[in-house]
Amino acid sequence: MASDALILSLDPLVVAVVLAMALITFLTKVGGIWLVRRFELSDRLEAGLTVLPGAIVIAVIGPELAAGGPAEWAAGGAVLLVMWRTESILLALCTGVLAVVAFRMAF
Amino acid sequence: MEFDPETDEYADSEADGRRSERTSRRADGREDAAADVTPATAEPNTASTTATPTAENEATATEIAAGATETDTAVTFDRDGLRAGFLKTIPVALGVGGYGIAFGILADQAGLSVAEAALMSATVVAGASQIVAVELWADPLPIAAVLVTTFAINLRYSLMGAALQPWFKRLSATKVYGSLFVMADENWALTMRSLKSNTGYGAFLLGSGIAVWLAWVGATIVGTVAGGVVGDPTTYGFDFILTAVFLALTAELWEGQSSLLPWTVSLATALITAELVPGRWYILLGGLAAATVEVIRRGE
Numbered sequence: 440m441a442s443d444a445l446i447l448s449l450d451p452l453v454v455a456v457v458l459a460m461a462l463i464t465f466l467t468k469v470g471g472i473w474l475v476r477r478f479e480l481s482d483r484l485e486a487g488l489t490v491l492p493g494a495i496v497i498a499v500i501g502p503e504l505a506a507g508g509p510a511e512w513a514a515g516g517a518v519l520l521v522m523w524r525t526e527s528i529l530l531a532l533c534t535g536v537l538a539v540v541a542f543r544m545a546f
Numbered sequence: 547m548e549f550d551p552e553t554d555e556y557a558d559s560e561a562d563g564r565r566s567e568r569t570s571r572r573a574d575g576r577e578d579a580a581a582d583v584t585p586a587t588a589e590p591n592t593a594s595t596t597a598t599p600t601a602e603n604e605a606t607a608t609e610i611a612a613g614a615t616e617t618d619t620a621v622t623f624d625r626d627g628l629r630a631g632f633l634k635t636i637p638v639a640l641g642v643g644g645y646g647i648a649f650g651i652l653a654d655q656a657g658l659s660v661a662e663a664a665l666m667s668a669t670v671v672a673g674a675s676q677i678v679a680v681e682l683w684a685d686p687l688p689i690a691a692v693l694v695t696t697f698a699i700n701l702r703y704s705l706m707g708a709a710l711q712p713w714f715k716r717l718s719a720t721k722v723y724g725s726l727f728v729m730a731d732e733n734w735a736l737t738m739r740s741l742k743s744n745t746g747y748g749a750f751l752l753g754s755g756i757a758v759w760l761a762w763v764g765a766t767i768v769g770t771v772a773g774g775v776v777g778d779p780t781t782y783g784f785d786f787i788l789t790a791v792f793l794a795l796t797a798e799l800w801e802g803q804s805s806l807l808p809w810t811v812s813l814a815t816a817l818i819t820a821e822l823v824p825g826r827w828y829i830l831l832g833g834l835a836a837a838t839v840e841v842i843r844r845g846e
Contacts, residue, residue: 469722492709
């Protein structure tokens with residue numbers, strides 16, 4: 440099936456669905472800020488906005504780590520440790536990826 | 547209700563000291579063109595050096611970053627920010643590339659041509675939703691399922707975008723919405739890191755988004771062409787990159803005691819939602835719950 444498809448072939452229906460996906464995704468990306476730019480925000484709402492970054496980050500990694508196992512938890516600990524000691528995101532990232540590969544082989 | 551001018555006025559009069567400043571900046575924000583020119587002409591170097599947190603004033607800097615809505619951090623949209631965003635994202639973009647290859651392989655297996663898969667990566671620019679979409683791909687195409695799932699998975703971006711508003715309020719609509727087109731989880735996280743440390747790089751998101759976009763589209767093409775030659779991304783730990791970036795970010799976003807309540811609320815909500823509801827609703831609900839609790843707490 441895949442090998443039959445020409446590399447550059449563009450099915451009109453597929454293109455239409457892909458562009459619809461693109462439009463929907465763009466609307467989700469801009470929707471929130473469009474809303475808060477349009478209305479004057481009270482101090483309370485702005486305070487709510489300022490806790491969002493940390494809250495979103497926690498909401499992303501919480502279930503992600505909960506779904507993982509000892510290898511991911513140990514690698515996560517390594518990331519935090521390196522980040523805390525060096526404050527280098529690159530170093531923390533490399534440590535995390537190497538650690539998760541190593542721990543997955545070990546555990 | 548909260549948008550009611552009366553409520554707003556009341557909230558402002560509480561913070562009487564800042565009222566005039568806030569009002570004047572609102573007037574600025576309304577004038578997109580004027581607001582654009584002003585920060586752009588400010589000296590970016592001065593702004594970034596004075597705003598860089600040092601060991602001594604770290605606490606102050608964190609406070610300023612936390613209350614960025616109240617401070618007048620000069621957020622500029624210039625080449626420095628664009629370049630910083632691009633360069634700082636390259637290592638992360640390599641990881642995104644690993645995922646792009648995986649997406650390309652899946653797209654190829656689903657029957658998409660290289661051109662179709664590349665078009666999707668270039669225009670949608672949202673990894674998780676694309677991977678799920680090609681997993682749903684069948685003949686005939688389940689159009690409604692694909693589109694509804696795309697919306698559900700990506701709705702979290704609304705919240706992420708809204709979180710940028712304290713820094714983006716003085717940028718023009720074109721710059722804001724143009725930057726958001728290339729926003730993905732990874733470069734949003736790096737952008738937050740930059741803005742929180744008061745670099746004032748308004749173009750960071752665009753620069754980092756371009757790096758992610760190039761890696762994502764390029765890797766999609768490689769993955770679709772190479773097919774099954776490259777194996778499972780978990781072999782190389784690529785699947786852990788997003789978690790690692792976000793974990794590293796927690797170390798920077800922690801603002802002491804005041805973070806404890808919203809973070810706990812977000813974590814609990816996300817864990818419970820992830821158990822009960824399929825998909826990625828847990829991110830949206832976790833963030834919303836934390837923001838709601840914070841709004842209530844401020845009202846007391």
